[in-house]
Amino acid sequence: MEAVGMRQLLEGAGIAVIDGGSDPGSVLTACSRSHPDSILLDVAARDGLLQGARDAAPDAKLVLWDRDHSAIQVFDAGVETPRQIASAAPEALVKELANRPGPRGE
Numbered sequence: 001m002e003a004v005g006m007r008q009l010l011e012g013a014g015i016a017v018i019d020g021g022s023d024p025g026s027v028l029t030a031c032s033r034s035h036p037d038s039i040l041l042d043v044a045a046r047d048g049l050l051q052g053a054r055d056a057a058p059d060a061k062l063v064l065w066d067r068d069h070s071a072i073q074v075f076d077a078g079v080e081t082p083r084q085i086a087s088a089a090p091e092a093l094v095k096e097l098a099n100r101p102g103p104r105g106e
């Protein structure tokens with residue numbers, strides 16, 4: 001699943017998303033300004049960007065995906081351990097993000 005398609009799918013379901021892209025500075029700025037529901041990050045960005053994104057948007061769910069393996073992990077707001085999405089199907093991700101309440105009652 002490509003990042004653009006994932007973002008369009010989530011936004012179509014009413015989930016406000018920041019796409020991690022390749023520029024960590026712009027990701028953190030966007031997170032602090034827009035208060036997203038979810039932040040999409042490539043698993044390779046995990047070490048360098050994960051904590052900064054959590055600090056900039058503490059209520060957001062962080063979605064980490066490994067493009068090579070179609071593996072998806074979700075860090076719910078305030079939770080240190082990610083949960084695995086059982087299916088890499090786009091519909092499974094939408095269901096996981098839309099149905100799990102965040103700290104803002106979403």
